[in-house]
Amino acid sequence: MNQKYIRNFSIIAHIDHGKSTLADRLLEATGALSDREKTDQFLDKMELERERGITIKAQAVRLTYRADDGHDYIFNLIDTPGHVDFSYEVSRSLAACEGATLVVDASQGVEAQTLANVYLAIDEDLEVFPVLNKIDLPSAEPERVCEEIEDIIGLDTSDAVLASAKEGRGIKEFLEAVVAKIPPPQGDPDAPLKALIFDSWYDSYQGVVSLVRVFDGTLKKGDRIRLMATGSNYEVLKVGAFSPFPVELPQLAAGEVGFVIAGIKNIQDAKVGDTITHDLRRAETPLEGFQEVKPMVFSGLYPIDNGEYDLLRDAMEKLRLNDSSFSFEPENSMALGFGFRCGFLGLLHMEIIQERLEREFGVDLITTAPTVVYQVTSTKGERFAVESANKLPDVQYIEKIEEPFILASIHVPNEFVGAVLALCEEKRGIQREIKYLTANRVMVIYELPLNEIVLDFFDRLKSITRGYASLDYEALDYRESALVRLNILINGEPVDALSLIVHRDKAQYRGRELVARMKEFIPRQQYEVALQAAIGNKVIARETVKALRKDVTAKCYGGDISRKRKLLEKQKEGKKRMKQVGSVELPQEAFLAILKVKEQK
Numbered sequence: 001m002n003q004k005y006i007r008n009f010s011i012i013a014h015i016d017h018g019k020s021t022l023a024d025r026l027l028e029a030t031g032a033l034s035d036r037e038k039t040d041q042f043l044d045k046m047e048l049e050r051e052r053g054i055t056i057k058a059q060a061v062r063l064t065y066r067a068d069d070g071h072d073y074i075f076n077l078i079d080t081p082g083h084v085d086f087s088y089e090v091s092r093s094l095a096a097c098e099g100a101t102l103v104v105d106a107s108q109g110v111e112a113q114t115l116a117n118v119y120l121a122i123d124e125d126l127e128v129f130p131v132l133n134k135i136d137l138p139s140a141e142p143e144r145v146c147e148e149i150e151d152i153i154g155l156d157t158s159d160a161v162l163a164s165a166k167e168g169r170g171i172k173e174f175l176e177a178v179v180a181k182i183p184p185p186q187g188d189p190d191a192p193l194k195a196l197i198f199d200s201w202y203d204s205y206q207g208v209v210s211l212v213r214v215f216d217g218t219l220k221k222g223d224r225i226r227l228m229a230t231g232s233n234y235e236v237l238k239v240g241a242f243s244p245f246p247v248e249l250p251q252l253a254a255g256e257v258g259f260v261i262a263g264i265k266n267i268q269d270a271k272v273g274d275t276i277t278h279d280l281r282r283a284e285t286p287l288e289g290f291q292e293v294k295p296m297v298f299s300g301l302y303p304i305d306n307g308e309y310d311l312l313r314d315a316m317e318k319l320r321l322n323d324s325s326f327s328f329e330p331e332n333s334m335a336l337g338f339g340f341r342c343g344f345l346g347l348l349h350m351e352i353i354q355e356r357l358e359r360e361f362g363v364d365l366i367t368t369a370p371t372v373v374y375q376v377t378s379t380k381g382e383r384f385a386v387e388s389a390n391k392l393p394d395v396q397y398i399e400k401i402e403e404p405f406i407l408a409s410i411h412v413p414n415e416f417v418g419a420v421l422a423l424c425e426e427k428r429g430i431q432r433e434i435k436y437l438t439a440n441r442v443m444v445i446y447e448l449p450l451n452e453i454v455l456d457f458f459d460r461l462k463s464i465t466r467g468y469a470s471l472d473y474e475a476l477d478y479r480e481s482a483l484v485r486l487n488i489l490i491n492g493e494p495v496d497a498l499s500l501i502v503h504r505d506k507a508q509y510r511g512r513e514l515v516a517r518m519k520e521f522i523p524r525q526q527y528e529v530a531l532q533a534a535i536g537n538k539v540i541a542r543e544t545v546k547a548l549r550k551d552v553t554a555k556c557y558g559g560d561i562s563r564k565r566k567l568l569e570k571q572k573e574g575k576k577r578m579k580q581v582g583s584v585e586l587p588q589e590a591f592l593a594i595l596k597v598k599e600q601k
């Protein structure tokens with residue numbers, strides 16, 4: 001394949017601006033999909049993805065397009081996930097491309113979430129060109145939106161493509177713009193092999209399937225390959241491309257994008273960002289940008305019904321096959337029984353896994369408040385990691401506790417800078433830099449404790465900037481902090497699954513607010529329930545859930561049988577996310593109440 005006729009690109013768009021519709025049109029226009037297959041949005045497979053509007057797995061589709069110049073071009077359209085938790089995966093997918101198109105809804109304009117990915121693309125030196133979609137809408141304002149794109153991002157919009165994915169307008173112009181604006185790949189097909197893995201998943205028939213972009217060299221069936229980060233060796237069983245259904249190809253040469261199957265059993269061995277080379281003729285250095293992804297956020301997942309423990313474990317094993325950034329190990333809690341301590345990339349990743357466990361595998365769960373990994377040094381001088389508040393030793397055995405810090409880059413329009421600074425300060429941030437990028441665009445850089453980010457930083461940032469801020473972060477280091485364990489007691493008994501690690505200066509306030517919040521979530525019981533927050537043995541806050549005055553349900557029983565059944569069914573529904581802890585039934589909300597605690601003003 002002559003590289004001159006290859007274009008590797010990705011579509012960057014805010015949720016709902018029409019990326020999937022547009023991608024479908026491209027598939028149609030290039031004859032990749034038959035009428036029967038058109039019915040479903042092909043690029044957006046998982047039901048969950050559609051509902052949440054998030055593309056979780058990057059995918060690559062190969063299209064053939066006969067351009068106006070009479071040549072047949074191969075387009076590799078690479079799909080990227082769109083959330084800060086997955087920014088490493090996004091950066092690797094973008095690294096596989098020479099260009100990207102930024103799709104903006106002409107009736108909405110540039111939106112925050114899009115920006116993080118556009119900046120990633122610009123950082124990867126991609127050629128980015130704008131497409132205004134939904135120009136069929138009466139409320140479309142292409143001129144205003146073009147101005148916005150120029151002001152905020154600094155992209156030239158003089159020949160932006162105007163499209164309506166819905167009506168199929170502008171598709172031809174889009175395809176021609178890809179040919180004209182996105183540079184062809186370069187690379188030497190005879191040099192030692194360097195192929196970038198930008199996505200991997202587990203297929204029960206084929207084992208691990210990896211999507212790769214070949215930068216140098218040529219990859220063929222039967223080749224003995226070496227994964228440079230792990231040092232493992234495999235024989236290539238198949239190479240091919242999705243167009244959009246899988247097609248086997250004789251080879252993938254420099255500049256091409258496709259899949260590799262090499263009998264890899266474990267996706268840990270085909271990490272995103274790793275470089276594939278030949279075992280005998282090795283590349284000297286791997287491609288840049290590989291990172292070991294580590295879970296940043298941990299939380300306990302417990303089945304509501306203890307009988308579902310095995311079901312939950314099996315479900316988690318299945319999910320882990322396909323998601324190397326999700327980890328779990330058994331844990332048990334006095335309050336919740338047997339469950340698992342799970343590690344996630346971030347809060348969104350956590351929510352996605354929870355939802356999949358409940359929806360696809362039918363396990364009802366209780367989730368405990370998310371926490372980060374602390375490094376604790378004991379008075380005996382041992383240093384160890386703690387990712388759960390109830391594993392924190394008692395104060396007298398602790399020499400020091402260190403917590404992870406991140407470097408956060410927040411892009412925000414001018415008018416919100418004050419509010420963002422105030423938020424970062426409140427979250428114990430240390431200001432690094434404020435950069436004025438364009439007339440209306442500012443980048444605020446802060447060092448922040450990750451522990452403050454996992455609680456509610458992102459939601460707060462969105463609400464104070466009306467959704468206009470974008471957040472991107474990377475891990476920095478560990479720093480000593482004055483951290484304490486906040487225990488929650490119910491009727492005098494500490495409930496391990498509710499304890500938290502918080503900063504000493506915030507402990508008082510958080511304790512008070514937390515029990516006040518929990519009180520709202522705990523239904524009244526037959527007797528009084530005391531909720532207390534304590535640091536060590538010192539109680540710092542107390543609330544009481546009053547007893548029910550009389551048994552209001554009693555009179556319903558014994559009556560008409562269908563009414564009784566209905567009532568029982570209702571109860572069952574209501575109970576779904578409740579867990580008996582000692583003598584009290586706690587709803588899921590009580591375990592996550594900390595996420596709802598308002599900040600001290």
Ligand SMILES: Nc1nc2c(ncn2[C@@H]2O[C@H](COP(=O)(O)OP(=O)(O)OP(=O)(O)O)[C@@H](O)[C@H]2O)c(=O)[nH]1
Nearest residue numbers: 014015016017018019020021053133134164165166
């Ligand atoms: N009027 C109009 N509606 C459009 C157009 N393109 C897409 N839509 C509609 O906009 C909505 C979102 O489109 P999608 O293609 O699902 O958007 P997306 O960006 O892929 O969204 P996610 O998959 O959720 O990230 C759908 O209801 C589409 O029918 C267009 O050109 N004009």
